[in-house]
Amino acid sequence: MAILSRDGYIRLTVESFQQLEMVHLFSGIDEDRPIASGVGANSSTITGYTEWVSHGTPAISIGWDWEVTGAQGKARLIQTGTPGSNLMFVDQHGQDLGPAQTTAMLVDWLNTFHWQTETLSTISR
Amino acid sequence: MNIISGTADSLLGTYRQVAAYRHKVFVENLGWDLHAPDGLEQDQFDRPDTVYVVARDDEGEVCGCARLLPTTHPYLLSEVFPQLLNGAIPPNSPEIWELSRFAALDFNSPNxxxxxxxxxxxxxxxxxxxxxxxxxxxxxxxxxxxxLGIERLLRNAGFKAHRAGPPMRVDGHLIFASLIEVGE
Known part of the structure; x- marks a missing residue:
């Protein structure tokens, strides 16, 4: 069970985290970001955000930005920037790995996590 | 631009300018449903012990404001949005202050x-x-x-911050609680 620390972090090992199920909370398109375009470019970029949580309280909360890329006529979402979360990964001795390493490990996890279908489905509604 | 800070009493007439500026930003521009008679936006957390941080442009016009409250007394998160704290009891510590009503919109600047x-x-x-x-x-x-969009911007600007729990939709807006490190 996740335990909330007084500083707002939920501390756990990456192995414990990988055993949890993350469920979709919100996704949306950025409505107030300039559409990316360059001189002579014909393309525009759609960007947005997606939020995921673990079950129960306290909940692990992770959110990240994405943008749409098109390849072979098919829209695909790719994660951009760095995710925000209330997670602090710890080592086997319970020592904090720090925000930078936690974020880097979350990005690695995101590369294995299938979030695109649910997000695309939500923003398409 | 210069930045000043103090209580409403110590800021003298600037406090009224801040309340009018807040009305312009939060009520007129963002459409927040706030009690704001006479074109001044203020609430129960604008007290004698509340500290304001105010940005003024070269003409002395308010172009940004923030409100600081000690968590040892009632504050916005503890009284209105405790559900954003992921089940935690709202902090009550002289070492944790609440930042609210943050705005940095220069009405004299285009775009x-x-x-x-x-x-x-x-x-x-x-x-x-x-x-x-x-x-x-x-x-x-x-x-x-x-x-919620503030999280991205805090990170891009290099501030050390993390969320305190999942975001929630309130009155159509996605909001969340975050903790920002003050450091030494």
């Missing part, structure tokens, strides 16, 4: 948008000013309720 306000130089200077001011009052951390 301003309230939702992009945190990407401006004013916003970054104002937030740093609020952190410095809170530090002088003994804070080691700020807690704040913000629109």
């Amino acid at each position: 301003q948008s309230p939702l992009r306000q945190m990407s401006s130089d004013i916003a970054i200077d104002l937030l740093q000013g609020a952190i410095d001011c809170a530090s002088k009052h003994g804070a080691k951390r700020l807690i704040t309720v913000s629109p």
Whole structure:
């Protein structure tokens, strides 16, 4: 069970985290970001955000930005920037790995996590 | 631009300008449903002990504001949005101050948008000013309720911050609680 620390972090090992199920909370398109375009470019970029949580309280909360890329006529979402979360990964001795390493490990996890279908489905509604 | 801070009493007439500026930003531009008679936006957390951080342009016009409250007394998050704390009891510590009513919208500058306000130089200077001011009052951390988009901007500007729990939709706006490190 996740335990909330007084500083707002939920501390756990990456192995414990990988055993949890993350469920979709919100996704949306950025409505107030300039559409990316360059001189002579014909393309525009759609960007947005997606939020995921673990079950129960306290909940692990992770959110990240994405943008749409098109390849072979098919829209695909790719994660951009760095995710925000209330997670602090710890080592086997319970020592904090720090925000930078936690974020880097979350990005690695995101590369294995299938979030695109649910997000695309939500923003398409 | 210069940044000043103090209580309503010590800011004298500037406090009224801040309340009018808040009305312009939060009620007129962002459409928040706030009690704001006479074109002044203020609530029960605007008390004699509340500390304001104010950015003024070269003409003396308010172009940014922030409100600091010690968590040892009632504050916005503890009284109105405790559900954003992920089941935790709202902090009550002289080392944690709440930052609220943060705005950095220069109405004398073209192409301003309230939702992009945190990407401006004013916003970054104002937030740093609020952190410095809170530090002088003994804070080691700020807690704040913000629109979700602020998280991205805090990170891009290099502030050390993390969310305190999942975002929630309130009155159509996605908001979340975050903790910002004040440091030494």
